[in-house]
Amino acid sequence: MNFDYAFAWSIVPDLFQGLLVTLQVVILGFLLAVLLGLLLAIAQRSKNPLVQKLSAGYLSFFRHTPLMVQLYVLFFALPLAGLTLPAISTGVIGLGLYYAAYIAEAFRGAIEGVPAGQWEAARALDFDSATTWRRIVLPQALKPMLPVLGNYLIGMFKETPVLAVITIPELFQAAKQIAGMTYRYNEPYTVMALMFLAISVPTSLLFKYFERRSHV
């Protein structure tokens, strides 16, 4: 086995295109997951039993089926029902819906970690519930959430090769294609691994920094 540096260098632009697609799907999917996860966690605490049940049902469904199956359903089954989305949008929605279930669970834990006295103090000052969430509870819940969110973001990033099953030309797919066409495996897979590392490690450090900086 040998490693051809010139060849490795020559495939960087192609792999970089794959990386951009991966990052696009991950970032949008992560935003969707955080927003939806937050809504699901708040719904879990709703006094309306229907809202609570719907949220619990969502969490159960998305946590008890494989991501790949969910992607297949979104990509191949929904068009049969007349709903066709581009592969990348499907990827964003698929990752977002799936990770929302996990992030919701983490938010729920962080929200429960805010002492009951904080809710009571807000009630005693006549805050409405929206203001209580926005100004008192969520700012306090976010601090323990930061490392968890960081982990999920990196986890999501590392999970992206699964998007190849719905034809998204992400980083892993790009490396595989180059390998398939040139019969050279060392270079594309090594460059791909380095690209994953080059994103994961700084992201991890960034979240550690946020965590140190935030108050409470």
Place this chain on the structure above:
Amino acid sequence: MSDLAHVMPGPSPQIILKQVVKNFGATRVIDHLDLSIPAGQKVALIGPSGSGKSTVLRLIKGLEAYQNGSIEVAGAPVPAKAGGWHWPGVKKPPVVHRVGMVFQQFNLFPHLTVQQNVTEAPLQVLKLSREEALERAHQYLGLVGLNHKADAYPAQLSGGQQQRVAIARALAMRPQVMLFDEVTSALDPELVGEVLAVIRAIAHEQQMTMLLVTHEMKFAQDIADRVLFMEAGRIVADGSPNQVLVDPDNERTRRFLNLVEQR
């Protein structure tokens, strides 16, 4: 004030509880309680733990649901179902701030500075301008002697200081009624005095109605116009500090006071 001040007919009472019943599961914690308090009166609630003193305050603030009877504060009913949920778009009744409350555990907002703790509700609830809110913070932090700590975070303060901030935070809403729920019970003994001094000053300067749950009998005697002794969810003695604390005609009250003094 004369010993009979609390039973004298006056303007309509500010706080009215009628036949209020509150159960926690199978346990009855408030048992057909009747109570009426005129505006401006300073009332101390005493009694053994578990007698329902704190629950009375929490009911008046609307923090607890109750199963029977009615509660009225400043002419407005306190709903029996505490903080129910609303359909989106259904308008909640407008909040008129009438009742402030200070808790045993301070419950300051740890992510906000002292000043922000005091300005937050005037800004968010009363929708005051930033200048007005800051002015109030300055006024009430001054009253509790903590203007020099305005930029500190709660964790940087002693328990006594935190409780004084909590008092300033409640006062900044300019409530008509202030509820103090065992506000010195969580404090180290050497910090109790500073908090009691602040409450004493408020009691003497401000016109607002005050209800205090306390185990500090001397303090209750000093500042209260009226003392209620509670046991098993009922008021078993109701009178001036002299009647209830110095010369109790109720056997149970006497026994309780003897126990407290022996501490």
